[in-house]
Amino acid sequence: MPTDGIRPLVAGNWKMNGLRRSVDTIEALKSHAQEGVLERIDMLVCPPATLVALAVKTMDTVPIHIGGQTCHPAENGAHTGDIAPEMLLDVGASYVLTGHSERRTDHGETDEVVHAQTLGAWRAGLCAIVCVGETKDEREAGNEVSVVAGQIAGSVPDGATAENTVVAYEPVWAIGTGLTPTVDDIAAMHDAIRAELTNRFGDEGAKMRILYGGSVKPGNAADVLAPNNVDGALVGGASLSASDFMGIADAVAGMMKAEG
Numbered sequence: 001m002p003t004d005g006i007r008p009l010v011a012g013n014w015k016m017n018g019l020r021r022s023v024d025t026i027e028a029l030k031s032h033a034q035e036g037v038l039e040r041i042d043m044l045v046c047p048p049a050t051l052v053a054l055a056v057k058t059m060d061t062v063p064i065h066i067g068g069q070t071c072h073p074a075e076n077g078a079h080t081g082d083i084a085p086e087m088l089l090d091v092g093a094s095y096v097l098t099g100h101s102e103r104r105t106d107h108g109e110t111d112e113v114v115h116a117q118t119l120g121a122w123r124a125g126l127c128a129i130v131c132v133g134e135t136k137d138e139r140e141a142g143n144e145v146s147v148v149a150g151q152i153a154g155s156v157p158d159g160a161t162a163e164n165t166v167v168a169y170e171p172v173w174a175i176g177t178g179l180t181p182t183v184d185d186i187a188a189m190h191d192a193i194r195a196e197l198t199n200r201f202g203d204e205g206a207k208m209r210i211l212y213g214g215s216v217k218p219g220n221a222a223d224v225l226a227p228n229n230v231d232g233a234l235v236g237g238a239s240l241s242a243s244d245f246m247g248i249a250d251a252v253a254g255m256m257k258a259e260g
C-alpha cells in the first residue's frame with residue numbers, strides 16, 4: 001500500500017529481452033495507459049539499451065517513463081561496451097536501475113560500484129532505482145534485514161532525495177522463481193528500509209519510494225503490494241506482456257482509488 005503522500009511507481013525491467021518488434025508491447029501499454037491509470041501512478045519501462053531510444057520515441061505522446069538497466073559511473077571515456085548515464089539522458093531516459101542483483105552477480109558489481117553508478121546517474125539528471133535484496137542463504141540465516149541495511153548504507157550515496165532515488169527491494173531468491181516472501185515478511189522488510197532511509201535522509205527518506213520486486217504478477221500484485229511502505233513494484237518477467245504489466249499497474253492504481 002503506497003505510503004500517504006507518495007505517488008506509486010510501477011516499473012518494468014525487460015532485462016536482456018526485446019527486439020525492435022517489441023515496440024508492439026509499448027504501443028499496447030500506451031493505449032491502455034491513456035484510459036486513466038497515469039492519473040494515479042507513475043509507470044516506467046526499462047528495455048535493453050538497444051531499445052531505449054525507440055521506446056522513448058514510441059512513448060512520446062504518453063508520459064510513461066523510459067529508463068536504462070545499468071550505467072557506468074563516468075560521463076565518457078575508454079570503457080568498451082559501457083553506457084554513460086549522460087547517454088541514457090541524451091536519448092530521453094529519465095531513470096536507471098543500479099545494483100540489480102543480476103548485475104551484482106553477473107558483473108561483480110559491489111556496493112561501492114553501485115554507489116558510484118548512482119552518483120553518475122544523479123550527475124546526469126537521472127533518477128536512480130537502487131536495487132537491494134538478500135539471497136536465500138542470507139534469509140535462512142535470519143540475516144535479511146542486516147544484509148539489506150548494509151547494501152543501502154553502501155550503495156545509496158549521501159544526498160539521496162525522494163526526487164533522485166528510489167529503492168527497490170528484491171529478494172534474490174524471489175526473482176524469476178514464482179516464489180514470493182509472505183506478506184508479513186514484505187511488511188517487515190519495507191518497514192525496516194523506511195526506518196533506515198528516514199534515519200539517514202530525514203524527510204527525504206520518509207518520502208522516498210520503496211518498490212517490491214520478485215515474481216510480481218497480476219494475480220498476486222494486490223497481496224504482495226498491500227503492506228505499508230510498498231510504494232509500487234519492479235516487475236521483470238510479467239513486464240514483457242503488456243496485459244500482465246497493465247494488470248499490475250491497474251492493481252496499484254486501484255489501491256490509490258480505494259484510498260480515495
Ligand SMILES: O=C[C@H](O)COP(=O)(O)O
Nearest residue numbers: 013175176214215236237
Ligand atoms: O527487475 C525485476 C526483478 O528482477 C523481478 O523479476 P521477476 O518479476 O521476473 O521475478
